Amino acid sequence: MMMNPVLRREAITTLRTKRAYATLTLYVAANMGVVALYLFAMLSRGSYSFDPQNMNFLYLALAAMQLAFIFFSVPALSAGSISGERERQTLDLLLVTDMTPFSIVLGKLMASIAMVLLMTVATLPVYGLLFYFGSLAIGQILGMVAFLLISACMAGAISIFFSCVFRRTVISIMLVYIIFGFLCFGTLIAVFMTEAVYQSTYQQSMPVFTGFLILLGNPLAGFFSLAGEQLGTNLISNMFGFYWGGYSDAMPWYVEYFYLLHLLFDAVVILLFLLFAVWAVNPLGAGAKHRAPKERKEKKQKKQKNSAA
Amino acid sequence: MLEIKGLVKRYGRFTAVDGLDLSVADGSIYGFVGPNGAGKTTTMKIMAGLMSATAGSVQIDGVDVTDSPRILRRKMGYMPDFFGVYDNLKVKEYMDFYAGTYHIPYDKRPALIDSLLDIVDLSDKREAYVDSLSRGMKQRLCLARSMVHDPELLILDEPASGLDPRARVEMKEVLKQLQTMGKTIVISSHILPELAEMCTEIGIIDKGRLAAQGSVQEIMRKLTHKRVIYVRPAEQMETMLRLLKEQPCVGHVTENTLDAEFTFDGDDRALSDILKKLVMADVPILAFKEKEGNLEEIFMQVTGGNAV
Numbered sequence: 001m002m003m004n005p006v007l008r009r010e011a012i013t014t015l016r017t018k019r020a021y022a023t024l025t026l027y028v029a030a031n032m033g034v035v036a037l038y039l040f041a042m043l044s045r046g047s048y049s050f051d052p053q054n055m056n057f058l059y060l061a062l063a064a065m066q067l068a069f070i071f072f073s074v075p076a077l078s079a080g081s082i083s084g085e086r087e088r089q090t091l092d093l094l095l096v097t098d099m100t101p102f103s104i105v106l107g108k109l110m111a112s113i114a115m116v117l118l119m120t121v122a123t124l125p126v127y128g129l130l131f132y133f134g135s136l137a138i139g140q141i142l143g144m145v146a147f148l149l150i151s152a153c154m155a156g157a158i159s160i161f162f163s164c165v166f167r168r169t170v171i172s173i174m175l176v177y178i179i180f181g182f183l184c185f186g187t188l189i190a191v192f193m194t195e196a197v198y199q200s201t202y203q204q205s206m207p208v209f210t211g212f213l214i215l216l217g218n219p220l221a222g223f224f225s226l227a228g229e230q231l232g233t234n235l236i237s238n239m240f241g242f243y244w245g246g247y248s249d250a251m252p253w254y255v256e257y258f259y260l261l262h263l264l265f266d267a268v269v270i271l272l273f274l275l276f277a278v279w280a281v282n283p284l285g286a287g288a289k290h291r292a293p294k295e296r297k298e299k300k301q302k303k304q305k306n307s308a309a
Numbered sequence: 310m311l312e313i314k315g316l317v318k319r320y321g322r323f324t325a326v327d328g329l330d331l332s333v334a335d336g337s338i339y340g341f342v343g344p345n346g347a348g349k350t351t352t353m354k355i356m357a358g359l360m361s362a363t364a365g366s367v368q369i370d371g372v373d374v375t376d377s378p379r380i381l382r383r384k385m386g387y388m389p390d391f392f393g394v395y396d397n398l399k400v401k402e403y404m405d406f407y408a409g410t411y412h413i414p415y416d417k418r419p420a421l422i423d424s425l426l427d428i429v430d431l432s433d434k435r436e437a438y439v440d441s442l443s444r445g446m447k448q449r450l451c452l453a454r455s456m457v458h459d460p461e462l463l464i465l466d467e468p469a470s471g472l473d474p475r476a477r478v479e480m481k482e483v484l485k486q487l488q489t490m491g492k493t494i495v496i497s498s499h500i501l502p503e504l505a506e507m508c509t510e511i512g513i514i515d516k517g518r519l520a521a522q523g524s525v526q527e528i529m530r531k532l533t534h535k536r537v538i539y540v541r542p543a544e545q546m547e548t549m550l551r552l553l554k555e556q557p558c559v560g561h562v563t564e565n566t567l568d569a570e571f572t573f574d575g576d577d578r579a580l581s582d583i584l585k586k587l588v589m590a591d592v593p594i595l596a597f598k599e600k601e602g603n604l605e606e607i608f609m610q611v612t613g614g615n616a617v
């Protein structure tokens with residue numbers, strides 16, 4: 001198996017920059033800072049033992065920080081992936097090679113995810129602390145890492161698509177932030193608005209299913225669903241519990257496994273946007289579409305001529 | 310063999326290429342000449358499968374470029390008129406990257422890269438960063454890059470633009486070497502004389518149409534309707550001039566102190582007969598050759614001639 005050449009090249013050039021190391025150092029430092037701050041707060045409260053419950057909260061804080069970091073950094077890393085090549089006039093050189101547009105786009109996606117993966121791996125020792133003192137199993141930490149990586153892939157796939165379409169990287173970054181802003185907070189507002197509509201028209205809560213359907217694409221809901229499942233505290237049911245007060249003893253499956261549904265949603269989005277990106281970057285693919293109607297017209301005319309004769 | 314039939318490219322309402330037909334035989338160097346905006350780059354991009362045509366077709370060995378771009382990309386190397394390089398990448402890594410894009414196995418790459426860098430004379434720059442190279446070096450590197458998969462056909466869009474005279478000569482040497490390696494080369498330029506001496510065939514393109522096509526001599530002949538022959542005897546100038554003036558196809562004879570020029574409108578056979586007659590008459594001939602004429606003038610004439 002040969003490594004994707006685009007990924008390989010990006011790895012070589014990125015790791016040669018001082019910026020990569022500076023970012024990595026800063027990131028690990030930030031993670032450790034959070035831990036230090038937390039321990040300091042714990043000690044100043046006069047608690048000198050590692051309470052697993054406390055550790056769980058720290059875990060949640062660290063994982064949330066990773067997620068936030070991913071949503072800010074992945075668009076910044078990937079939104080210039082194709083437009084940057086276009087700008088420095090290397091895209092044509094890449095497109096005439098034997099690489100398919102799909103493997104070019106995939107290489108770009110893997111390159112941005114690789115950076116995220118590197119950062120996550122670099123902070124794993126910090127998680128090790130949690131693993132050691134807390135109640136978390138290694139499998140759970142890996143589960144969270146997988147969640148974070150899939151989230152990163154989604155942010156990356158959307159960014160790369162915009163990068164193929166727009167020449168200016170800044171525009172792509174802004175659009176991705178807007179989309180994620182909508183997914184994280186817009187859908188939340190939508191839930192509350194739908195609830196208000198239900199309350200005023202039917203004088204009752206909306207169906208639980210509807211609420212979760214609206215939240216399906218919400219990465220925060222997915223995150224809290226997974227974290228809740230891992231910590232055994234049903235975070236998501238606590239947070240949105242007011243919708244189904246009566247269900248608490250038998251939680252519907254789509255609430256219990258909400259994070260899996262969310263990941264499924266992510267997977268579909270990743271696939272779709274990768275395909276859109278491939279379509280957008282392929283010079284003949286995009287052009288072929290413009291050509292098609294004309295050819296069809298010509299064929300039609302020929303047919304008409306034939307039938308007339 | 311490369312064959313273009315009825316190629317049309319429109320950008321909105323503007324027609325950049327307007328019904329172009331041409332064919333390039335295997336092993337030839339085809340020179341694509343035309344003024345700015347003639348449609349050379351557009352045509353070459355369509356050939357390389359980087360742009361779709363509005364109408365018409367480009368076929369390589371009978372296979373259509375738009376139908377199976379991947380098969381053809383393996384057969385051709387393309388060098389654009391403007392291109393960039395990556396930061397923080399060494400020459401050998403740059404070549405290795407493009408070798409990877411053609412799925413060349415890792416173990417074959419070092420030897421391949423060495424031999425290509427050798428052809429373009431960049432062996433001593435293997436460890437240099439690509440963005441530190443001079444323009445001429447980058448241009449040669451890009452040429453080496455376009456040959457990484459050993460293509461039969463090279464499409465080179467103004468490979469000599471922006472080069473100093475010395476680098477141009479070097480670029481020409483490289484291209485001649487490539488021809489001896491059996492490659493078919495399509496090369497574009499603004500400058501007809503630059504292409505004239507190395508191309509086996511020339512196509513002059515203007516406003517998206519092919520204004521003239523053929524070998525340089527053919528084009529000259531077609532356009533000037535007569536050939537100019539340069540002849541230089543060691544002595545017996547008078548005998549030679551007298552003999553020349555007696556020949557049927559010879560028109561005006563211009564005599565200089567050491568040599569002479571005459572216009573001629575017969576075929577190759579008649580021309581060689583003249584030489585034979587001169588030699589039989591014991592005129593010691595030092596030089597006898599067809600003058601390439603003023604290519605610039607012809608270029609102007611073909612491409613509208615309204616340029617200064």
Ligand SMILES: Nc1ncnc2c1ncn2[C@@H]1O[C@H](COP(=O)(O)OP(=O)(O)OP(=O)(O)O)[C@@H](O)[C@H]1O
Nearest residue numbers: 320325343344345346347348349350351352390499
């Ligand atoms: N993307 C584009 N959109 C609109 N018009 C274009 C585009 N690309 C080229 N053209 C127009 O098509 C015509 C042909 O351009 P092309 O680049 O093929 O010329 P050229 O022969 O390569 O010229 P030069 O010698 O300057 O490189 C020009 O008039 C140009 O303005």
Ligand SMILES: [Mg+2]
Nearest residue numbers: 349350351390
């Ligand atoms: Mg051009």
